[in-house]
Amino acid sequence: QRSTSLLYANSTNRDKSYRDMRTTRQSQSIVISGESGAGKTESAKYVLQYLTESYGSHNGLIEDRINKSNPLLEAFGNAKTTRNNNSSRFGKFIEVHFNEKYRVVGGYISHYLLEKSRICVQSQDERNYHIFYRLCAGAPESIRSALRLGPPDNFHYLKRGCTQYFCNTQTENKLSKNRLSQDFISKGPLHDPQLDDTNDFIECDQSMDHMGLSTQDKINIYGTVAALLHLGNINFEDDPESTKGGCKVTSSTEQSLTITSEMLGLDIRDLRNALITRVIMTRTTSKNNDNIIPVPLKVHEAQNARDALAKAIYIRLFDQIVNFINKSIPFSSSNSYIGILDIAGFEYFPINSFEQFCINYCNEKLQQFFNERILKEEQVLYEREGLGLKKIQFIDNQDCIDLIESKTIGCFDLLDEESKLPTPRAEHFTNEVHKRNKGHPRLEVPRKSKLRSSREIRDDEGFLIQHFAGGVVYSTAQFIEKNNDALHASLLILIQECKNSFIKSLFPKLPELEQSAGKLNFISVGSKFRSQLTDLLNKLRSTGISFIRCIKPNLKMVPNLFEGGQILSQLQCSGMVSVLALMQQGFPSRTQFAELYSMYKSYLPAELARLEPRLFCKALFKALNLRDADFKFGITKVFFRPGKFAEFDQLMKSDPQNLATLISKVKQWLIWTRWKTAQWCALSVIKLKNKILYRRKCYIDIQRHVRMHLVYRRYGPRIRGLVKAKALHEQVAAMEKIAAQMKANKEKVYQKIHKLKQHIDQLINQITNTHMTAREIEDTYNDLVSSIDREFRRLKQAIAEQEMKDEQERLKKIQSGLEHEKHKKSDEDKRFEQENEEFRQRSAIAQRQREEEQLKSKLTAEESRRQKERQAKDAAEEAFLAEMNEREFRDYDLARRLALETGSEAELPHLQRRRRPNFNQKYDLSQHTYAQLRDLINTSCDIELLDACREEFHRRLKVYHAWKLKNRKGRNPSVANDRNDDMDQERAPKDVLNNAASLPLMDGTSKKGGQAAVASANSKTGGSGKANEQRYFRIPFIRPNEQNRDDSSEHKKKGWWCAHFDDKWIARQMEIHPNKKPVLLVAGIDDMTMCELSLDETGLTSKKGAEILENDFEQEWIKHGGREYLKKNKGQISSKYVIQLLQKYH
Structure with missing residues (x-):
C-alpha cells in the first residue's frame, strides 16, 4: 500500500512523460530499476494501471488485457529465490501505444533472457517457476488426473528445491493430502501476502481467458508443463549390453517415458533413441544422400540431452505465451508510445x-x-x-x-x-x-x-x-553449457515431427537455421542477449526518458522495518547521491528566450511586445518577484529551479485581471529600471569629475615622490657606503686588541692593521670627494671587508696556533716521557718473550734430541741383546741340523750295509734340513707396478697398507738410485758431461747418504750394527716422533762437482740443503746455493730427483743444530717461489699436509 501511494503521489512524473509525449511528439520510456526484491514488478503494474485508467477508454478491452497479462507472465516467468519470493527471472519492456488523440490503443511486450537453468535445477531454498506448483496445488482434480500430476516430491525437476506451497489459512485447509509434499507436511506452507498458489492458479487461468485463449489452448499449455515434469523423471543407467559404452532408460522410469511420449505426441521408441543416442550426418558424393551415424550417449550425456529438451520446450512455450498476449492487445495505428522497462535487478547469490x-x-x-x-x-x-x-x-x-x-x-x-x-x-x-x-x-x-x-x-x-x-x-x-541453447539434431528433428500440433508449432522449421547449423556458426545466448540489449538501449535513446529507482528497505522482506545502512548503500551504488547533488544545485526546467517570448507575447501590450527577448524575460521575472536563486540566465536559455517554472506558468495563465496587474508591474519595473539607469549615468559623470580632480592632486604627489626617489637613488649608495665604511674601524680596533696577545711577529701584524686603517680612510675619502657608482662602492667595500676578514681569520688562527703550540709542547713533554717509559717496558717485554720463546723452542729441540739419543741407545742395547739371542738361536739350530744330518747319515750307512749283506739294493734319498721361511711380512707388494702403488697411496684408507706402499716405493727408489750409481761408476770416464749432470743431480748431502749407507742392506745384513739396529728399531716403532709429525731440517751442502774446483773459485761456496719431513718421509726439499737458482722439489712431483731416505735413515735427528723451526723453513720456501710452485702443480702433490698448506695459501 505504501509503494502504491508513493507511485500515485508521484503521478506528476507519469504525467510528465505523457505531457512530454504530447508536447515533443516523441515516444517516452520509464526505466524501473533496483535490487532484486525492491518492488520493480509491482511498480510496473501500478504504472500500467495508472496509464490505462487515466488515458484509456473506461472498461476498455485492450486496457483490461494489458493489466490482466501480468498474472500470466508472473506464473511462467517468476520464481521464489533466497532474496525475493516473487522474483522476475526475465526482463520485459511493455509498450503502451497511443493514437493521434493520445488515447491508449494497444500494447506490445518484449522479453529478455528467461533463466533456463531454473527449469532443471534449483538451490535448496528456491523454487522452480510458479506455474509448476500452481498446477499441482490449484488445478482441478480432472486436470490433475488427466495430466497424472502428484505432489512436487514426485518430480525430479521440483524435489531438489523447496517443495512447499504459498498458502493462506483458508487455502491450506482446502488442500488434499495427495497434493502435499513431505516438507509441506512437516514444515507447513510458505506465507507471502502477494502469493497464494491455489488462488494464483485460478487467477492465471482467468488471465488466459481474458487474453482470448481457448480451452484447447489452455489444455495444450498445461499439458506441456506437465510433460516437462514427467520428462524430468526419466532416468538413465549404463547399458551392460552396449559395446560402445552407451546407456539405457531405467526400468523404474519407463512409465515416465511412456507418459512423456504420449503428452508430446511422440513415438516411445523414437523418444527413447533420441534421448540415449545422437545422430551424426556425413555428406556423401551424392547430393541427396547423407550417411546417418548413431552415437550412443553416456549417462550424464543423456541427462544433459533430456534437460536440454526440457529447457527448449519451456523457452518456446514462454515465447508462445508472450505472443498470445501481444496478439490480444493489438494496435492498428500508433502515433507514439510510453514504454515501461522492468528487468531483473542486480543479483548476487552464494553461487x-x-x-x-x-x-x-x-x-x-x-x-x-x-x-x-x-x-x-x-x-x-x-x-x-x-x-x-x-x-x-x-x-x-x-x-x-x-x-x-x-x-x-x-x-x-x-x-x-x-x-x-x-x-x-x-x-x-x-x-x-x-x-x-x-x-x-x-x-x-x-x-x-x-x-x-x-x-x-x-x-x-x-x-x-x-x-x-x-x-x-x-x-x-x-x-x-548455458551459453549454447541449441538442441542437438536428433531431438530437434524428433520434436519437429511430433504428432502434437501445439508442440510442433513451437518448433517451426527455418531453412536459414538449418543451413547455418554447426559448431562454428552457432549463435550463442550471450550474443543474442547483447543484440537484444543493444536494440533496447537504442530504443530507449530514441525516446524521452524517466527513471524510477526502487529501494529495498530490508533484507528480511517484512513490512515496517527500515535498515538505513542498506538503503544508503543502494542509493550510493545506483548513483542517486550524485543525482540529488545535481538536483540541489541544478535547474531541471529550462526554455529558450525566444520560446518564452513567443509563448506570452500575445498577453502583452504593443509597447512591451517590442522588447528584446532576453530583456523581456528579465522584466517579466522581476515583475513576478521571482528570486534570483529561482532562475538563472544562460546563453540561449533560461533555467528554473524545480517547480518554479510551473508556478510561473500558472501565474501567466491566470485570470485577465491578474494578468493586467502583472503587465502594470512590468511597466513599473521598466520605468524604475530606466530611472535607475539615468541616475547611475549622472552619478557616473560626477564620479568622473571628482576622479579627474583627485588624479591632478595625485600627480603632484607622485612628482614629489619621484624627485625624492631620484635623489635617493643617486646619493643613497654613497651614504650607505660611508656608514658601512666607518663601521669597519670597529673591526680593526678588535684586531688590535687580539694582536696585543701575540708573542711572535707582533710588529708585522701591527703593520698590516695600520695598512687596513689607511685603506678604510682612503675609501671614505673616495666616497666623499669623488662620484663613485654604487657598483664601485660595493666592490671596493667587499674587497676591503674580505681583506679585513682574511687578516682577522689569520690573526685568530695565529693566536689559536700559538695557544695550541704551547699546549702541544706541554703535552709533548708529558707524552714523550710516557712513550719513553712505554717503549722501554715494551722492548723489555718483547725481548723477554722472544728469549723465552727461543729458549722454549731450543729446549724442545734439545729435549727431543736427548729423547732420541736415549731411545737410540736403548734400542741399540735392545738390538744387541736380540742379536745375541738370534746368534744363540742360530747356533742351537745349526747344532740341531748337524745332529739330524749325522743321524740320517748313520741311518743311511746302516741301510747300505744291510743291503750289502742281504744282496739287495737300497735307494734312499739324501735329506737336507733347511731353515724355516720367514712369514712375518704381511703384504707382498713386490709384484705391483709403480702406477698401482700410486693408486693405493691415493685411494686406500688402510694405514698399514699405506705405510707398506710407501716403504715399497722408497725401497724401489733406493734400488734405482743404487743401480744408477753402480752404472755411473762403470762408465767411461771420458764422458764428462754425463758425469757432471749426475753430480749436479745429487739428491742429498754426502754425510746424509753416507749415514744411509751404514744402515741395513736389502738382505737384512748391515755394515755398522749399531746404527742399523737403531734405524731398524725406529722404523718398526714408526720413527722417533708422533704419527704424522712435521719436522724441518737445514744443513750445509756443497755439491761434489764444486768440491773439485780451485779454492779460489767463487763457485766453491757453502749452500744449504733444507728438508720438510711429513712423518718419516720427505715431503718438500730445497737447495739454496749462492749465485744459483734455488732447487725446489715436492713429493709426488719430483720423486725421482728427491731424497728417497726416511728420516731415521738420514740421521738428521742426531745432528745438533740441524733441526729448525717451521716458520724459518716457510719463510725460505715462500721467499724462493715455493707457493707458486705448489699452485702450479697442485694436482700431483702426494703429501696431505702440503695439500692443506696450499689451501691456507689461498
Missing part, C-alpha cells in the same frame, strides 16, 4: 552463474545509460550555457562494461571463442579471462572476495568482477 552474469551486465549498461542521460548530458548543457555550476563527480562504469563486451578480450567473446573449440573447457576459458585482462582494475581472482564461500573457489573455476553495486564472484563451471 553466481551465467544468468547472474548476464543480468548484472544488463544492469551495468542501464546504469551507464542513467549516468549519460541524467548526469553527463545535464552537466554538458550547464557548461555549454555558461551557468558556472560545480561539476558533480560520479562513478563511471565504462571500464567494467569494456571488460565484459570488448572485442576479442571481453568475457562474452572469449566465451564464444571457447565454445567453438573441439573440446571446450571451463578452466581454459577462466584462465583466458585472467590472462587476457591481466591488471584490469575491475577483475580479481575469487580468493580476494570478502565472502568466505567465494574464497574457496579456485582461480581457474571463477573470477570476481567489481560492479557498480559491489564485487560478485562468478562460478564458470556451467558458462559454456
Whole structure:
C-alpha cells in the first residue's frame, strides 16, 4: 500500500512523460530499476494501471488485457529465490501505444533472457517457476488426473528445491493430502501476502481467458508443463549390453517415458533413441544422400540431452505465451508510445552463474545509460550555457562494461571463442579471462572476495568482477553449457515431427537455421542477449526518458522495518547521491528566450511586445518577484529551479485581471529600471569629475615622490657606503686588541692593521670627494671587508696556533716521557718473550734430541741383546741340523750295509734340513707396478697398507738410485758431461747418504750394527716422533762437482740443503746455493730427483743444530717461489699436509 501511494503521489512524473509525449511528439520510456526484491514488478503494474485508467477508454478491452497479462507472465516467468519470493527471472519492456488523440490503443511486450537453468535445477531454498506448483496445488482434480500430476516430491525437476506451497489459512485447509509434499507436511506452507498458489492458479487461468485463449489452448499449455515434469523423471543407467559404452532408460522410469511420449505426441521408441543416442550426418558424393551415424550417449550425456529438451520446450512455450498476449492487445495505428522497462535487478547469490552474469551486465549498461542521460548530458548543457555550476563527480562504469563486451578480450567473446573449440573447457576459458585482462582494475581472482564461500573457489573455476553495486564472484563451471541453447539434431528433428500440433508449432522449421547449423556458426545466448540489449538501449535513446529507482528497505522482506545502512548503500551504488547533488544545485526546467517570448507575447501590450527577448524575460521575472536563486540566465536559455517554472506558468495563465496587474508591474519595473539607469549615468559623470580632480592632486604627489626617489637613488649608495665604511674601524680596533696577545711577529701584524686603517680612510675619502657608482662602492667595500676578514681569520688562527703550540709542547713533554717509559717496558717485554720463546723452542729441540739419543741407545742395547739371542738361536739350530744330518747319515750307512749283506739294493734319498721361511711380512707388494702403488697411496684408507706402499716405493727408489750409481761408476770416464749432470743431480748431502749407507742392506745384513739396529728399531716403532709429525731440517751442502774446483773459485761456496719431513718421509726439499737458482722439489712431483731416505735413515735427528723451526723453513720456501710452485702443480702433490698448506695459501 505504501509503494502504491508513493507511485500515485508521484503521478506528476507519469504525467510528465505523457505531457512530454504530447508536447515533443516523441515516444517516452520509464526505466524501473533496483535490487532484486525492491518492488520493480509491482511498480510496473501500478504504472500500467495508472496509464490505462487515466488515458484509456473506461472498461476498455485492450486496457483490461494489458493489466490482466501480468498474472500470466508472473506464473511462467517468476520464481521464489533466497532474496525475493516473487522474483522476475526475465526482463520485459511493455509498450503502451497511443493514437493521434493520445488515447491508449494497444500494447506490445518484449522479453529478455528467461533463466533456463531454473527449469532443471534449483538451490535448496528456491523454487522452480510458479506455474509448476500452481498446477499441482490449484488445478482441478480432472486436470490433475488427466495430466497424472502428484505432489512436487514426485518430480525430479521440483524435489531438489523447496517443495512447499504459498498458502493462506483458508487455502491450506482446502488442500488434499495427495497434493502435499513431505516438507509441506512437516514444515507447513510458505506465507507471502502477494502469493497464494491455489488462488494464483485460478487467477492465471482467468488471465488466459481474458487474453482470448481457448480451452484447447489452455489444455495444450498445461499439458506441456506437465510433460516437462514427467520428462524430468526419466532416468538413465549404463547399458551392460552396449559395446560402445552407451546407456539405457531405467526400468523404474519407463512409465515416465511412456507418459512423456504420449503428452508430446511422440513415438516411445523414437523418444527413447533420441534421448540415449545422437545422430551424426556425413555428406556423401551424392547430393541427396547423407550417411546417418548413431552415437550412443553416456549417462550424464543423456541427462544433459533430456534437460536440454526440457529447457527448449519451456523457452518456446514462454515465447508462445508472450505472443498470445501481444496478439490480444493489438494496435492498428500508433502515433507514439510510453514504454515501461522492468528487468531483473542486480543479483548476487552464494553461487553466481551465467544468468547472474548476464543480468548484472544488463544492469551495468542501464546504469551507464542513467549516468549519460541524467548526469553527463545535464552537466554538458550547464557548461555549454555558461551557468558556472560545480561539476558533480560520479562513478563511471565504462571500464567494467569494456571488460565484459570488448572485442576479442571481453568475457562474452572469449566465451564464444571457447565454445567453438573441439573440446571446450571451463578452466581454459577462466584462465583466458585472467590472462587476457591481466591488471584490469575491475577483475580479481575469487580468493580476494570478502565472502568466505567465494574464497574457496579456485582461480581457474571463477573470477570476481567489481560492479557498480559491489564485487560478485562468478562460478564458470556451467558458462559454456548455458551459453549454447541449441538442441542437438536428433531431438530437434524428433520434436519437429511430433504428432502434437501445439508442440510442433513451437518448433517451426527455418531453412536459414538449418543451413547455418554447426559448431562454428552457432549463435550463442550471450550474443543474442547483447543484440537484444543493444536494440533496447537504442530504443530507449530514441525516446524521452524517466527513471524510477526502487529501494529495498530490508533484507528480511517484512513490512515496517527500515535498515538505513542498506538503503544508503543502494542509493550510493545506483548513483542517486550524485543525482540529488545535481538536483540541489541544478535547474531541471529550462526554455529558450525566444520560446518564452513567443509563448506570452500575445498577453502583452504593443509597447512591451517590442522588447528584446532576453530583456523581456528579465522584466517579466522581476515583475513576478521571482528570486534570483529561482532562475538563472544562460546563453540561449533560461533555467528554473524545480517547480518554479510551473508556478510561473500558472501565474501567466491566470485570470485577465491578474494578468493586467502583472503587465502594470512590468511597466513599473521598466520605468524604475530606466530611472535607475539615468541616475547611475549622472552619478557616473560626477564620479568622473571628482576622479579627474583627485588624479591632478595625485600627480603632484607622485612628482614629489619621484624627485625624492631620484635623489635617493643617486646619493643613497654613497651614504650607505660611508656608514658601512666607518663601521669597519670597529673591526680593526678588535684586531688590535687580539694582536696585543701575540708573542711572535707582533710588529708585522701591527703593520698590516695600520695598512687596513689607511685603506678604510682612503675609501671614505673616495666616497666623499669623488662620484663613485654604487657598483664601485660595493666592490671596493667587499674587497676591503674580505681583506679585513682574511687578516682577522689569520690573526685568530695565529693566536689559536700559538695557544695550541704551547699546549702541544706541554703535552709533548708529558707524552714523550710516557712513550719513553712505554717503549722501554715494551722492548723489555718483547725481548723477554722472544728469549723465552727461543729458549722454549731450543729446549724442545734439545729435549727431543736427548729423547732420541736415549731411545737410540736403548734400542741399540735392545738390538744387541736380540742379536745375541738370534746368534744363540742360530747356533742351537745349526747344532740341531748337524745332529739330524749325522743321524740320517748313520741311518743311511746302516741301510747300505744291510743291503750289502742281504744282496739287495737300497735307494734312499739324501735329506737336507733347511731353515724355516720367514712369514712375518704381511703384504707382498713386490709384484705391483709403480702406477698401482700410486693408486693405493691415493685411494686406500688402510694405514698399514699405506705405510707398506710407501716403504715399497722408497725401497724401489733406493734400488734405482743404487743401480744408477753402480752404472755411473762403470762408465767411461771420458764422458764428462754425463758425469757432471749426475753430480749436479745429487739428491742429498754426502754425510746424509753416507749415514744411509751404514744402515741395513736389502738382505737384512748391515755394515755398522749399531746404527742399523737403531734405524731398524725406529722404523718398526714408526720413527722417533708422533704419527704424522712435521719436522724441518737445514744443513750445509756443497755439491761434489764444486768440491773439485780451485779454492779460489767463487763457485766453491757453502749452500744449504733444507728438508720438510711429513712423518718419516720427505715431503718438500730445497737447495739454496749462492749465485744459483734455488732447487725446489715436492713429493709426488719430483720423486725421482728427491731424497728417497726416511728420516731415521738420514740421521738428521742426531745432528745438533740441524733441526729448525717451521716458520724459518716457510719463510725460505715462500721467499724462493715455493707457493707458486705448489699452485702450479697442485694436482700431483702426494703429501696431505702440503695439500692443506696450499689451501691456507689461498
